[in-house]
Amino acid sequence: AAGVIQSPRHLIKEKRETATLKCYPIPRHDTVYWYQQGPGQDPQFLISFYEKMQSDKGSIPDRFSAQQFSDYHSELNMSSLELGDSALYFCASSREPGATYEQYFGPGTRLTVT
């Protein structure tokens, strides 16, 4: 079965640079979520989109922005990168929003800021 696709899988950037992470949801899933997992920490919710509109917002820094496109893929844009942004970034998708629909996670993008 098709899964959530994330690209790139690994990314190395320097401080103050910009990074763009991409997420391709499972086919026919219109809801996308972004999570950040720092070293030794549990995943933290950043932001979500439903039908191309921002839906819920978690602990996303102002330096980060995201959007969902007409084909339902999503991009997370990160500017003025800091060392503390080094983390695993997971994208998840669900068929629809709400607790009756489980979220399926992608393999993640490992971002290293040097």
Place this chain on the structure above:
Amino acid sequence: DAKTTQPTSMDCAEGRAANLPCNHSTISGNEYVYWYRQIHSQGPQYIIHGLKNNETNEMASLIITEDRKSSTLILPHATLRDTAVYYCIVRASYSGGGADGLTFGKGTHLIIQP
């Protein structure tokens, strides 16, 4: 969303049933209980979820107490590949609002012993 409490770690012998408890004493009537697991920096994997009734799928069984204040995830025949961090998450039902993100707690590190 209601908070959850899980043991920090548990051991289980390979081939035996692994029973992972979770307390969610402040759960409200419209909140689901979800279980995810994360195997060493991979994307969290959906296991099972339920509202009131016990649920079973190909991976596990979920037993929810009648008062819904606690639940147990059962892996019937644990294998070494089941070694992972298991997260119990309470999630409110969709109420016309947004696609709410999951709130991951500390989880239980389950170690399957050969």
